[in-house]
Amino acid sequence: MVTLQQLRYFRELAATGHLTHTAEKLHITQTSLSNTIIHMEKELGVKLFHRVGRTLELSEIGRLYLGYVEEALSSLDNAQIVVDDWLDRKNDSVSVAMSSSHVWTTLIRNFRTEYRNYSIRQVNCTRLQYRDLLINQETDLVIAGTDDLPLGGLEYTIFRREKLYLCVYKDHPFASRDSIYLEEAKNESFINLSETESFRIFCDKLFERAGISPSASIECDYIMRGKLIEAGFGVAVTTGRAIGMNILGNNVFIPLSDDYAERPIAIIWNPKHYLGKAARDFRDYTLKTESK
Helix, strand or coil: CCCHHHHHHHHHHHHHCCHHHHHHHHCCCHHHHHHHHHHHHHHHCCCCEEEECCEEEECHHHHHHHHHHHHHHHHHHHHHHHHHHHCCCCCCEEEEEECCHHHHHHHHHHHHHHCCCCEEEEEECCHHHHHHHHHCCCCCEEEEECCCCCCCCCEEEEEEEEEEEEEECCCCCCCCCCCECHHHHCCCEEEECCCCCHHHHHHHHHHHHHCCCCEEEEECCHHHHHHHHHCCCCEEEEEHHHHHCCCCCCCEEEEECCCCCEEEEEEEECCCCCCCHHHHHHHHHHHHHHCC
8 A cells, every 4th residue: 555655755756857856855765765666656556757868757647646646645734734723833834925025024024023923934936936836835825916826726815905106206297297197108218127026017917908018218126116217217107005115215106097007915825725823813914904
């Protein structure tokens, strides 16, 4: 009969496709790992891997088998968390994934101040990693825009809808405006974030919805963007939260009048992943203190 340990070894090898690397990670010999897989294949009566050059690739049945193994092991891991939670032990940590960590510094700091017995692991990642981190149960929670990842099969609560603003330098012709439609800025040079940033992708979709294709004079990070706008090199779209945190510095912020000029922000989790007390407390704290 296939053992739990064999299943865990199989899962690790499937992830790396490399005997030596997997054995090192598991702190066992390469021979021991190889024998484990051979015994599994004999027990099951199928070939789980094919050797391709120096790596191992899952066979067709191996891929199908892995899906059930991952689900079973995840259920067992969740079961252990439930027991620990019930016994009030080992439930003092929470992991949260986000791409713009500086935007959420205050939230993390205030939560840690109120819950000093909890440890927090902030997972810095790109929007392309959010869903995999949740599905693979590698993080408890994700804080992101609702358009940053496919939400099917996940649960989430929108806790704020960020109002959007056009950021211009003080002497800009728009600087005296009380509000503005995005289409009016179609001829402006925009200072954008890099193409991998979640907010940049959101802004590209926003421009498309406004029916404009603004020129991008510079791409840079959040902090540099404010300095370059202040120097008169261009304008940018930003959020009320960024303004409140003074991320874009000493500039002028004009509310966008477009009825779609807002960005829903949510806290997201995998319902198949049991959230321990620390994760539940963090989620509830976020909803209580950040809702807007």
